[in-house]
Amino acid sequence: MSDTDAMHPDREMLADAPPRNSWQQWIAVAGLVYLLICAVGLIGSGFKSATGDQAEELFAFATNPFAGLVVGTVATALIQSSSTVTSIIVGLVAGGLPVAVAVPMVMGANIGTSITNTIVSLGHVREKKEFARAFSAATVHDFFNLLSVVIFLPLEIAFGLLEKIGKALAAPFYGGADASMDGFNFVKAATAPVTKAISGPILSLGDVAGGVLLILVGIAMIFLAINFIGKLLKLLMVGRAREIMHTAIGRGPVAGIASGTLVTCLVQSSSTTTSLMVPLAGSGAFGLKQIYPFTLGANIGTCLTALLAATAVTGNSEAALQIAFIHLTYNVLGVLVIYGLPFLRFLPVRAAEWLGRTAAEQKSIALAYILGVFFVIPALCLGITALL
């Protein structure tokens, strides 16, 4: 037993014991997942009703990919949940938002979500060396996501790379543009009574007003569902997550990526897993190069929520599944390209180490960095794109 265990045997026993009423909590998780899927469907229906066939015109401001990127970044930074934002995007795509407009938004969601662990790292500010390590552990995620955008956004603009891969992955589930998944989609059949019961009365208020209200109800439901799913899964899965992380120790980067993916799937939140890395690095027990693969796995694991959300949407279901697959493809390719190519692999690590050291010396740099990357630069970009 470790020193820590010896000092707190009661706490350790409590942590290892299965949570009381765990079956009730699992039922609650299942209910919340059901609610999440229903909510995404509601957003799709609401968006379709509110925009009619004008979705493309309505989102004309975001046809500039940089604007989409900024919308995704700022929305996720404010909500602090990429799962929520990507689920909303899936719903919007089902309701008619063009996939090409949604792709940069999904990329932006990846950037925005890394604000959470950066804020967590501020908790280590009192000890200079600890803060340098913690801030580096948090910002390595930012730098990886920024580099990923730098590589894949131009490829997307020039060739529609992710859009094509996403379409190819979604097509087998639909068997062609006009075919439907309805024939064998029991998830959609199971959610239909609830979505109809909610959308019926709301849409009777009128296409636009009812549609907008339905979108707002859907967003509120997604926010609540993901929030409570996260809280419950943290309680239920913390023991399992710890086991997975224990197993990955000393087994190299691939095990780190795999365990990051698994833990994020279990707790359904990349912010939770990347935030966990911050104190582990801050204590000095884990080096940045050990934390880094785990963080990359978190990016992949978080895609499960949007895929789940895409299983039961009505409207443009194939496009909804396509954007969910694009999210997954983008994150998997990001890891393969950046971590796979030796000359790119440690660029985020070097940048994060430098920033960590600098911010530890001058704390205001940490604040300037957070405000700059997540709010000021995106706002400037949005302003510039609006002028062009």
Add this chain to the structure above:
Amino acid sequence: MSDHRNLTREKLAHLIGETEQTLSELKQEMERRDEAAQHRELDRLEEHLDHAENGLRTVRDFFRLLTAELRKSGQS
């Protein structure tokens, strides 16, 4: 170092072998200790999860510290 000049080739080879063996054992011991420290840190996962949830308090404390530091540097 100068003693090594007087050693026979066989003795040198033996010493190199011994040193490499010791170095490998030391590296293994270092790795074992690092991994033990990592396992100990992971055992505190619940505690780390609780800390991660105090985002608002973290930001408030950070601002307090930052303004105190800025005031101090302004006075000096």
